[in-house]
Amino acid sequence: MTLLWIALAILLLPALWLLVDPLRRAATVRAAQRDFEANDGSTDQNLAIYRRRLASLEAARARGDIDPSRFEEDRLELERSLLEDTEHLERAPLKSAASGKLAVPVVMVAVVLASIFWYLQEGAEGDLALYTVQRQVMNDPEASLPMLIERIEEQAARQPDNPNVWRALFPLYRDSGRSDEAIRTLERLIELEGREPSLLAELAQIRFFVAGREMTDEVQALVDETLAVDPREPNVLGVLGIAAFDSGDYDQAIEHWRRAIAGMNDSDSADALREGIRVAQQRMGVTPEDAEVAAAEGPGIRVRVSLDPDLASRVDPDTRVFVVARDMAGELPPLAVAQLRVGDLPTSVVLDDSRSMAPEAALSQVSEARLVVRVSPSGQASPQPGDLFGSLEGVVVGSLDEPVELTIDRVVE
Numbered sequence: 400m401t402l403l404w405i406a407l408a409i410l411l412l413p414a415l416w417l418l419v420d421p422l423r424r425a426a427t428v429r430a431a432q433r434d435f436e437a438n439d440g441s442t443d444q445n446l447a448i449y450r451r452r453l454a455s456l457e458a459a460r461a462r463g464d465i466d467p468s469r470f471e472e473d474r475l476e477l478e479r480s481l482l483e484d485t486e487h488l489e490r491a492p493l494k495s496a497a498s499g500k501l502a503v504p505v506v507m508v509a510v511v512l513a514s515i516f517w518y519l520q521e522g523a524e525g526d527l528a529l530y531t532v533q534r535q536v537m538n539d540p541e542a543s544l545p546m547l548i549e550r551i552e553e554q555a556a557r558q559p560d561n562p563n564v565w566r567a568l569f570p571l572y573r574d575s576g577r578s579d580e581a582i583r584t585l586e587r588l589i590e591l592e593g594r595e596p597s598l599l600a601e602l603a604q605i606r607f608f609v610a611g612r613e614m615t616d617e618v619q620a621l622v623d624e625t626l627a628v629d630p631r632e633p634n635v636l637g638v639l640g641i642a643a644f645d646s647g648d649y650d651q652a653i654e655h656w657r658r659a660i661a662g663m664n665d666s667d668s669a670d671a672l673r674e675g676i677r678v679a680q681q682r683m684g685v686t687p688e689d690a691e692v693a694a695a696e697g698p699g700i701r702v703r704v705s706l707d708p709d710l711a712s713r714v715d716p717d718t719r720v721f722v723v724a725r726d727m728a729g730e731l732p733p734l735a736v737a738q739l740r741v742g743d744l745p746t747s748v749v750l751d752d753s754r755s756m757a758p759e760a761a762l763s764q765v766s767e768a769r770l771v772v773r774v775s776p777s778g779q780a781s782p783q784p785g786d787l788f789g790s791l792e793g794v795v796v797g798s799l800d801e802p803v804e805l806t807i808d809r810v811v812e
Contacts, residue, residue: 452477529554529564544575562591569601578609599625600634607638614642633659637672649679654753660738661754666719666778669738698763699735699751700724700794703802704772706744710787710807716742719775722805724750724768727793731760734768741774747802767793772805786811 453474460470532554536547548571555564565588572581585602592598603621610618618638625635640655656672656679663669704722706714720739725731735750750770755761762768774787782788789807 449477449480528558529561529567533567544571547571548575559587560591562588565591573605578605581605582609594624596625596629596632597634600632600638604634604638607641612641612645631658631662633663633668636662637668640672640675644675644679649683652676652679658753661736661756663738666717666740670740698797699749699799700762700768700770700796701747701749701799701802702770702772702805703747704739704744705804705806706741706774706787707806707808710810711741714741714774714776714787716740719778720744720807721771721773721775722748722750723771723773724762724794725771726760726765727767727769729769731764732757734760734762734765744807749799762796766796768796770794770803770805772807773811774807782811784811 456465456470456473456477459465460467465473529551532550533547536542536550539546548568551564551568551571554561555568558564565584569581569584569588572578572584582602582605585598585605589595589598589602599621603618603625606621607614607618614622622635622638625632636655636659640652640659643649643655644652653676656676660669660672663672702722704720718741720741720743722737722739723733724735725733733756735752735754736756737748737750737754739746739748750762752761752763770791772789773782775783776785777783787807788809788811789805791803791805794803
């Protein structure tokens with residue numbers, strides 16, 4: 400925190416200098432202004448111009464070019480112009496160079512206080528304190544999970560309205576088996592952040608497991624509220640899949656888990672759901688490939704993905720694989736996305752509307768699609784140099800009887 404306040408002070412120095420600098424130069428500016436006013440010849444120039452024009456009018460009258468009434472009108476206009484040109488030349492006396500010098504320190508203090516007040520209201524002092532605590536514990540040779548929890552609990556007591564403190568505390572309680580504290584922490588976070596689908600899904604999930612994997616009325620209410628806002632929320636879909644599996648409804652469990660995997664970024668959780676799908680399929684007495692075909696929603700594409708043996712040594716078995724279907728023009732979001740692992744290859748996957756990423760872009764909307772499969776060592780969804788990929792153009796969307804072959808045989812440069 401000391402470094403923070405030093406940095407703020409350094410940032411304020413230029414602003415304070417800008418306030419002091421005009422006062423420092425005030426005497427020089429006053430002397431220059433006084434000399435300018437003393438040597439100003441604007442009045443003499445205006446009088447000279449007036450006299451020349453008046454003499455011109457008198458000569459015109461003497462020649463008979465203008466009559467006396469016209470002469471009087473033009474003379475009055477000249478006098479009016481002279482008055483207008485000279486009335487603004489009268490200047491107020493110059494004030495002393497030291498005039499107003501007491502206002503400068505007052506403004507300087509006001510700027511400093513306003514800056515500090517603004518930072519305390521809008522800045523991230525609390526987040527910085529939280530980060531400092533986390534770094535201190537991580538660098539402590541005797542660090543432990545209870546120590547980290549205790550230190551963050553202290554921060555929660557000091558800044559109870561900072562959602563980032565509760566966001567950091569929740570997974571620590573959850574992973575250490577302190578479910579009641581985790582629930583209270585999550586409820587406090589929801590109070591601060593609002594009823595966001597991801598937070599409601601976390602709360603539904605932990606209450607589901609605390610209740611012994613039972614869909615209580617409270618869990619069901621949280622599930623319904625979450626799905627009303629985000630029908631693809633993966634944590635809620637995972638809970639629904641577990642509930643269906645426990646009740647023996649393996650078809651429904653597989654459907655929920657497949658939809659959950661499509662929107663999941665955590666590869667470990669996705670792998671756990673894939674294993675659950677495999678077990679559910681075994682209990683149904685069907686192969687995973689037949690189960691996917693049977694569960695397909697509408698027309699789709701059955702793809703058999705394989706890796707060129709020459710490239711197999713370049714990636715680990717746990718590396719993520721993205722199988723994506725796009726429209727031929729490339730104008731829509733991905734029509735369907737499936738995630739695999741290199742260790743799963745070769746394998747078949749069904750792309751259909753259940754794997755779409757956006758309601759306005761579904762595979763059933765097109766008759767042909769472009770397939771792209773990419774191995775991502777970085778785990779990122781966007782292409783990175785060194786990724787492996789393969790593609791197929793003009794794949795017909797429709798029957799799932801025969802798979803199309805898609806080989807990963809190129810490297811992203």
